[in-house]
Amino acid sequence: MGLETASEKERFVEMATRYCKARHEGPAPCPICAETIEYRCERIERCPYKLEKTPCYRCRIQCHNTEMRARVDEIERFSKGGWIGSLTSILKK
Numbered sequence: 001m002g003l004e005t006a007s008e009k010e011r012f013v014e015m016a017t018r019y020c021k022a023r024h025e026g027p028a029p030c031p032i033c034a035e036t037i038e039y040r041c042e043r044i045e046r047c048p049y050k051l052e053k054t055p056c057y058r059c060r061i062q063c064h065n066t067e068m069r070a071r072v073d074e075i076e077r078f079s080k081g082g083w084i085g086s087l088t089s090i091l092k093k
């Protein structure tokens, strides 16, 4: 467990919080996003490949279950360039 693990978690918490603010109601992170964060941090912690610094999306074992995987994917996608998409959905509200 080193700096990489900590920063991977921090990065995800930051991404999920930003995502939640844009997509969900109330203070971020909401219970759903908090659950996703917790789940994700646990996976990062337990990942046997973390020492190889393999990003999870390129990982061989894909340890996340389907529903959580979908939530994590959405957060990752949002932070990678979903800004325009999320703006559009905010404006449509």
Ligand SMILES: [Zn+2]
Residues within 6 Å of the ligand: 019, 020, 021, 024, 029, 030, 031, 032, 033, 034
């Ligand atoms: Zn949320």
